[in-house]
Amino acid sequence: MDSDLGEFLRSRRARIQPAEAGLREYGRRRVPGLRREEVAQLAGVSVDYYIRLEQGRGRNASDAVLDAVARALRLTDSERLHLYALARPSGTHLSGGGVYQATLRPGARLVLDSIAAPAFVLGRRMDVIAWNALGDKVSGFSSVPAAERNQARYLFLNPAAPDFYPDWETVAVETVAFLRRDAGLHPDDPALPALVDELTTRSAEFRRIWTAHPVEEKTHGSKRIRHTRAGMLEMGYESLLLPGDPDQLLVIYTAVPGSATAAALAALAESDTTAHV
Template identity: 65%
Template sequence: MENTLGNFLRSRRARIQPEEVGLPAHGRRRVQGLRREEVAQLAGVSVDYYIRLEQGRGGSASDAVLDAVARVLRLDEAEAAHLRSLNRPPKEAPARLRGDRRVRPGTRLLLDLMTGVPAFVLGRRMDVLAWNALGDAVNGFSERAGGKPGSPPNQVRDGFLDPAARTFYRQWDAVAAETVAQLRRDAGLHPDDPALAALVGELSLRSEEFRRLWADHLVREKTSGVKLLRHPLVGDLDFGYETLAVNGSPDQVLVAYTAPPGSPTAQKLALLASWTATGPVPERAERTERTESAESTDGS
């Protein structure tokens, strides 16, 4: 079994140089970054205890110890929360292991009322559980879902395995790193989720980039930022985004893309909104016509 806590701690101390924390850097060092003995000294714990903690044999460490280790390793808020998640023994009820994919009617109504804003609901493992018309027009969720009930699009799988993603995301490298860091945080919160483990296993086998990023043990919580897209119909779209917790559904967040009024992106959104109000966007309409034509030919 993977020692996730130990791997995370080793990856974090490898990025801290001795001189950064006031230690001499003389002599040849066998490891990159801080030694375990140095972390223990700076955190005020015994060397033996810290070694057992990295080896996964330290039991459930106190918050005081974890806070001290987080301070030494210069963990940010998301990384410190991840450390606490990895340290705690799993207490998740079996019924919750897969996560709740049901989106409340009120949340769906809210999405539909956001007519001028592309919006969608993300669940555990970054499954896309629901979206509004403009969110679909921008991201193509319904096409990626393939019309299969219970099989929502997955942002991680699509981002790494769909070749079109590298064109759609104008900063694909940054998006890929952020996505894996968010999934790593999810894995810390839900260590016994079999579907998440299966997703990580699948992507590790099929994507060298995912495998490399997963090994970095980066952890981030995406709350807001910038999303730069290249839409196949309207071209470049420059969005801000906000991520809002869905109260009562702890595994779900609502993501909304924003653009300043009058900006080129807002004008292109208005064009997409007019298409969605009158029927399928042109690309989908052409695809539908080709399909109907083929079916007519087959039946003649």
């Protein structure tokens, strides 16, 4: 996790040019963006202190220091929370021999099945742990072996993914950003490094995006899906944390009433069609 903190801070100072921060450029720059001493200057801390923080040796950093560094690096709200998580790892304790087992409680299952729109539930690491009937017809979760029902694994390892998601690059960055956030929140989850190692080894695109260290919490947005039978589906989505379990995220796709997508989803709901992913 120390290396994750250093990697994150270096990636964020690399994207800011001195002139953008009101600093005068001097000397030859061997790395892009701000130098460590410039970040320290902007944050109002000593260079030695900032270097220790970037090396993962600043575990006792105060809120004031972390907030100052966040301002200096122009972090978003999601990135600032990620900085806190990396600088002060909570050491999540896992049961069952260190393996997180996701189960959907019966009441939440009833809620999921009562939703008329396509919907599914994500657990840690973007594992797909449950879905409703229309969610399955749109995304084809039931056709995927249980051990492989993971959004990141599908996106980066399934050759059909770029066709299924026409805006593949955007979805890929959002997916990696989710995994980065998950890694900061659950530093002791052994399954996440295993997933990252697998994706890093098998996907050059994952390596490229993971190295850029995107971090963002997407609670809503839009998504296009090219369905094998229903055609192009242009949908919005809302992501809601399930009460009582902050590791479970209910995702609901929406369509504008009267739109072509709404008509296609209605027809899909009445059919026996399931997407093949």
